[in-house]
Amino acid sequence: MNAIIRLAWQSLANRKxxxxxxxxxxxxxVTLLLGVEKIRTQAKSSFANTISGTDLIVGARSGQVNLLLYSVFRIGNATNNIDWASYQELSQHRSVNWTIPISLGDSHRGFRVIGTNHSYFEHYRYGQGQALKFNQGRPFENLFETVLGSEVAKxxxxxxxxxxxxxxxxxxxAFNRHDNLPFTVVGILAPTGTPVDRSVHTSLAAIEAIHVGWESGARLGPTPEAEALNQIDFEPKQITAFFVGLKSRIQAFALQRQINTYNEEPLSAIMPGIALHELWGMMSLAEQALLVIxxxxVIAGLLGMLTSILTSLNERRREMAILRAMGARPGHIFFLLISEATVLTTLGLVIGTGLLYLCLYIGQPILQNQFGLFIEINPLSTHExxxxxxVQLAGFIVGVIPAIRAYQHSLSDGMTIKV
Structure with a gap:
């Protein structure tokens, strides 16, 4: 068997x-097949690990996927805001343990700005219940202080x-910057692999302060300076959404129904896990299409190998006949052709897997920066x-077809072929 494999290798070397x-x-x-599979599974894992330990997300009345996208992934915009009085009433519900209010709408050089309070740093969880940590500094305390996500700072x-x-x-x-009210960086969060890394965090009071004089949506005339605004005790009028942690998850459905039928204003309460499942259900068609493609x-690559071996058979009939004349049996010829296909497939798998990890190493920061998708570079999974x-089995089966044809060539046919 080893002699046949060496002969197959030499034969391939002659047709390099x-x-x-x-x-x-x-x-x-193979690189494409494994790449699609790894991105598919890692994207699902990355999305699922973005938020953890939050029982409900509450926002203005809209679809649950839209609410999930703008509140957690910072994609898109809210259909409306939530009145601060409504938030205060619901946050004091007897089944609520903690809440995290967030206010969206501003930005800094392409990164979303989030107005929130200290509950964000205390209660927000991602991954497997991991808390936010500071690489440097501390949470904001004064009005014009900010905490940056790791990717923003980097x-x-x-x-x-x-x-x-x-x-x-x-x-x-330039025309829509609050350039007379600079914020001082007082904290930089540790990397999380979530949209938190690409967020600029300020207090809710700061969001109110910088919009004094911008009530019409644009700056009309001079706006107050930081010294004057620091003397005012700002309270939010509206927020975009808030996260809810319950004392007992058994109460989630009851509170969700109560919020969805809230009389003061139209609100929606969603469960992050169910919304994520719906999101992936919407994307399943594209996911399956990528796998099929x-x-x-892969099939095209294997058919190319089959075509190559079949095309070379006529040129190699004298070679096969000489091998037969030297004592090779038809079974040896059969296994020679199969060995060539197996060697090509095995080498293709090895090189393709190597190319995959090279592409992941190069593309990992690009995917994270451009799409917020963190792909871990880890060993191949059982499914991969x-x-x-x-693929290896398919390569073996593809090799059987030319092997059968070579097996059927007679010795006399090979010795009399005209070249």
Whole structure:
């Protein structure tokens, strides 16, 4: 058997150009197959780990996926705001343990600004119940202080005590910046692999303060300076949404129904886990389409190998006949062709897996910065090994077809072929 494998290797070496092209096709197809599978599973895991330990998310009346996207993932905008009086009433409900109010709408150089309070740093959880930690500094205490997510600080090069300017709305242009009210960086959070890393955190009072004189949505005339605003005790008029932690999860459905039928204003309360499940249900068609496409690419690569081996058979009939004349049995010829296909497939799997990890190493920061998707570089999962096993089996089956044809060639046919 070892002699046959060595012979198969030498045969491939003699046809190295064709073999290398075939090998490259298989390797790229395997990289695509594993890449789609890894991104699919890691994206689902990354989304699921974005928020943990929150029983309900409350916002203005809208679909639960939309509410989840803008409150947790900072994607899109709310249909409306929540009155501060409504928030205070619901936060004091007997079944509520803690709440985290958030106010969205402003930005800083492409990053979303979140107005909140100290409950955010105390109760917000991600992953498997992990709390937010500070790499440097502390939570905000004064009016014009801010805490940055790790990605904001890293990408923009901010350090403690640097000053930043917040812009009104999501487009950071000169005409809509609150440039007379700079914020001082007092804290930088540790990386979480979630949208927290790409957020700028300020107090709810600061959000109210910087919008004095902007009630119409634009700056009309001069606005108060920081010294004057620091003398005012600001209280929010509205917030965008709030997270709720309950004393007992058994009470979640009852409180959700009560919030959804709240008389003072139209509100929606969603359970993050159910909303995430609905989100993935909406994306399942695209997910399956990616898997099918990558599967067809693998099939195309294997068919290319089959074509290559079949095409070379006529050129190699004299070679097969000489092997037969030297004592090789038809079974040896059969296993020679299968060995060539198996060697090509195995090398394609190895190179394709190596290419995958190279692409992950290069693409990991790009995916995190551009799409907020954190892909862990970890060993292949059981399912991914199963996919590789299927590709290896398919390569073996593909090799059987030319092997049968070579097996059927007679010795005299091979010795009399015209070249």
């Amino acid at each position: 150009t064709t073999a290398l092209l075939t090998l490259l096709t298989i390797a790229i197809s 990408k923009l090069g901010y350090q403690i005590n640097d000053e930043i300017i917040i812009a009104h709305g999501l487009s950071d242009k 990558s599967g067809f690419v 090994w199963y996919l590789l096993g299927l």
